[in-house]
Amino acid sequence: MDEPLHQALSLLPQRLGWHVALSASALGLGLLIALPLGVLAARNPRLRWVSLSLAGLVQTIPSLALLALFFPLLLLLSGLSVRLTGHGFSALGFLPSLLALTLYSMLPILRNTAAGLGGVDPAVVEAARGVGMTDTQRLWRVELPLALPVIMAGVRTAAVWTIGAATLSTPVGQTSLGDYIFSGLQTEDWVAVLVGCAASAVLALVVDQLLGLIERGVGQRDRRLWIAGLAGLAIGLVAALAPLASTALDRGPPAYVIGAKNFSEQYILAELMADKLEARGARVERKINLGSAVAYRALAAGEIDAYVDYSGTLWANVLNRRDNPGRQAVLDQLRSGLKQRDGVVLLAPLGFENAYALAMRRDKAQALGIVTLADLAAKGGGLTMGGDLEFFSRPEWKSVETAYGLSFKARRQFQPTFMYRALASGEADVISAFSSDGRIAADDLILLADPKGALPPYDAVILIAPQRAGDKRLTSALAPLAGSIDVRTMQAANYAVDRDTDKLGAAQAAKLLEGK
Amino acid sequence: MTDAPIAIAVQNLGKAYDGQSVLSEASLSIPRGQFVALVGGSGAGKTTLLKTLNALITPTTGRALIDGRDVADQPGPALRRGIGYVFQEVGLFPHLTVAQNIGVTPRLLDWPAERIAARVDALLDLVDLPRDVATRLPAALSGGQRQRVGVARALAAEPSILLMDEPFGALDPVTRVALADDVRRLHETLNLTTVMVTHDVGEALLLADRVVVMAGGRIIADAAPATLLTETHADPRVAALIDAPRRQAKRLAALAGSRAHG
Ligand SMILES: Nc1ncnc2c1ncn2[C@@H]1O[C@H](COP(=O)(O)OP(=O)(O)OP(=O)(O)O)[C@@H](O)[C@H]1O
Numbered sequence A: 001m002d003e004p005l006h007q008a009l010s011l012l013p014q015r016l017g018w019h020v021a022l023s024a025s026a027l028g029l030g031l032l033i034a035l036p037l038g039v040l041a042a043r044n045p046r047l048r049w050v051s052l053s054l055a056g057l058v059q060t061i062p063s064l065a066l067l068a069l070f071f072p073l074l075l076l077l078s079g080l081s082v083r084l085t086g087h088g089f090s091a092l093g094f095l096p097s098l099l100a101l102t103l104y105s106m107l108p109i110l111r112n113t114a115a116g117l118g119g120v121d122p123a124v125v126e127a128a129r130g131v132g133m134t135d136t137q138r139l140w141r142v143e144l145p146l147a148l149p150v151i152m153a154g155v156r157t158a159a160v161w162t163i164g165a166a167t168l169s170t171p172v173g174q175t176s177l178g179d180y181i182f183s184g185l186q187t188e189d190w191v192a193v194l195v196g197c198a199a200s201a202v203l204a205l206v207v208d209q210l211l212g213l214i215e216r217g218v219g220q221r222d223r224r225l226w227i228a229g230l231a232g233l234a235i236g237l238v239a240a241l242a243p244l245a246s247t248a249l250d251r252g253p254p255a256y257v258i259g260a261k262n263f264s265e266q267y268i269l270a271e272l273m274a275d276k277l278e279a280r281g282a283r284v285e286r287k288i289n290l291g292s293a294v295a296y297r298a299l300a301a302g303e304i305d306a307y308v309d310y311s312g313t314l315w316a317n318v319l320n321r322r323d324n325p326g327r328q329a330v331l332d333q334l335r336s337g338l339k340q341r342d343g344v345v346l347l348a349p350l351g352f353e354n355a356y357a358l359a360m361r362r363d364k365a366q367a368l369g370i371v372t373l374a375d376l377a378a379k380g381g382g383l384t385m386g387g388d389l390e391f392f393s394r395p396e397w398k399s400v401e402t403a404y405g406l407s408f409k410a411r412r413q414f415q416p417t418f419m420y421r422a423l424a425s426g427e428a429d430v431i432s433a434f435s436s437d438g439r440i441a442a443d444d445l446i447l448l449a450d451p452k453g454a455l456p457p458y459d460a461v462i463l464i465a466p467q468r469a470g471d472k473r474l475t476s477a478l479a480p481l482a483g484s485i486d487v488r489t490m491q492a493a494n495y496a497v498d499r500d501t502d503k504l505g506a507a508q509a510a511k512l513l514e515g516k
Numbered sequence B: 001m002t003d004a005p006i007a008i009a010v011q012n013l014g015k016a017y018d019g020q021s022v023l024s025e026a027s028l029s030i031p032r033g034q035f036v037a038l039v040g041g042s043g044a045g046k047t048t049l050l051k052t053l054n055a056l057i058t059p060t061t062g063r064a065l066i067d068g069r070d071v072a073d074q075p076g077p078a079l080r081r082g083i084g085y086v087f088q089e090v091g092l093f094p095h096l097t098v099a100q101n102i103g104v105t106p107r108l109l110d111w112p113a114e115r116i117a118a119r120v121d122a123l124l125d126l127v128d129l130p131r132d133v134a135t136r137l138p139a140a141l142s143g144g145q146r147q148r149v150g151v152a153r154a155l156a157a158e159p160s161i162l163l164m165d166e167p168f169g170a171l172d173p174v175t176r177v178a179l180a181d182d183v184r185r186l187h188e189t190l191n192l193t194t195v196m197v198t199h200d201v202g203e204a205l206l207l208a209d210r211v212v213v214m215a216g217g218r219i220i221a222d223a224a225p226a227t228l229l230t231e232t233h234a235d236p237r238v239a240a241l242i243d244a245p246r247r248q249a250k251r252l253a254a255l256a257g258s259r260a261h262g
């Protein structure tokens, strides 16, 4: 079989299993809440209005944001619970995903339950009272059975939405089919993206069809149809969950959890760290594609044991510093600052920086005589600046802009991949770049020098969670990585993953770093 | 008959929707075993009165008593299980078979399954429906068949009181007369107290022991059929109502006579 496809498919059982586990639990919980609420809402117009408005409001929050919002909330609750009961719970992964998806699944169920019950012929409802049914008997024997086809249609919609939105649980650290999509988009591994999309679409389609069978079965009062639908769902559920159960039984809980944010370099470094630990016989779980803000908090809360972050990011976002006392001073102050603030250990700078920089095509820079940011300020008035989606709102941009007095003809925002394409095609003349990006060497770009030190240093550093600070196995496995990776090596590894053809997986690219 | 205990009594009963009175100052006393027909124009308040008797409608004023007890003082479901009610709109449960529809109140009363099955068969015979409709859904019945199932359902739990709101509306005249006779016979054999709403004054006069005439939410006449037919009525609405079938019969006789002689 085709190598990338083979690689992608080998991960399918786990990812599909988790995706199904997550969607099914969210749908189940959503049913458990929305169904009774819908029954009450059908009888009480005010409750109906309030609950439908709230559910509708939830629906307008972009699902990615909804998922992300639950992480800090749960972290807070977990902290509170630790203080009150001495026991916390994981704010990362399954729980925030489950809660967000449950909220998300509720609207169609709620709406259709209320509408279905409201649509039962009043003459039949009165007849139910007339023959001597109590309110409860009327609900169970007459109203619910008659409303069931409408309710089932709502459940179907909810199921399709939930399965689709479950792909977004990847950034909060929950394995799902979204892993394919998020990593694949980052590394332009289109095979992975396609596998993720196809698997989630097929899953949604199959579940929709089976629920449709149940819907038709209850609508036409054909017992065989809905029993077949239910059986199909049950068999599918068991089959999808089997790989999870078997790994859980085989291996027990993982010994270490290595985190990574959502870009190629992070995947590679996570694989590198995991490799070192596995070489020492430890079991490792990877939580990749964490949101940038999620990763540090997850580490501080002990949800993950180690990950790589960058000094400038920590400096600005964790310590809230805007000054730039120089590369070494930043590292020193971070080491003590993080320890003191969160008990987080800054283990080792890896030896390279992944700094924000402005990049230009070499030919264009030479033609214009631009070498530094100061040159750019002087000669760049007619140029177009391209930034990644967050660059122009970052403090780094404010800082360079004011330090050098930069001004451009136009400013445009791009998804990183397209930003490099835009630079190549001349749609952008200057772009925001990361100094360890493999495309810098490959596309023959130059990074503009920063003589005023407006951009903070971004040394890649391994961070260790507070509760692992004294873990000898972990620190002795990872400490040798200190200073072992120079920027060219990292660029080459990144490029091996990011390039269009002949791509390597993150784990293979990690081997390139170890070779050095 | 007047010595029989009072099965149904309404005292000064009134009902208003949003201050709009649809039933007022209705008083009635129905001894056990009586067959009462309730007639009157559309919107006269017949259904409203009938539904207050089994507490489907809560009256605004006055009270309704069944066997001497105010219906408002009793739990509704238990009360209604003891009173057969045939709805004007029939109201069969569309998701239940004919047998399940008929057996619904016995099931609520926890009758054993065999007793329910036997009762369903007996009732199908009684309302003259073939046994094989038992497994059908109401959607697979004609309008008249549905009405018969409605009557059977009302009788299923062997009530002592039967309230019927135009039970024969969708039947052809022949079946209608036959089923009406059946119901009257049933009324005797089961020793029922029956109140039947009907638009057909002739049917009311022929079938009932007593005819109650309503108009504009009030009872405007209440007498035995013979009395209604022979007395002159102060209220022209009563006279018009009673005269209608008589005039119709005369014209039919005249028509038949002219044909016979012509
Ligand atoms: N829920 C309600 N709200 C407001 N008005 C109502 C309601 N139910 C009945 N009415 C009104 O009360 C009046 C009496 O209605 P009712 O159903 O008792 O008439 P009826 O004698 O049974 O008429 P019909 O022979 O057409 O069935 C009518 O004018 C009707 O519009």
Ligand SMILES: [Mg+2]
Pocket: B046, B047, B048, B088, B165
């Ligand atoms: Mg009526």
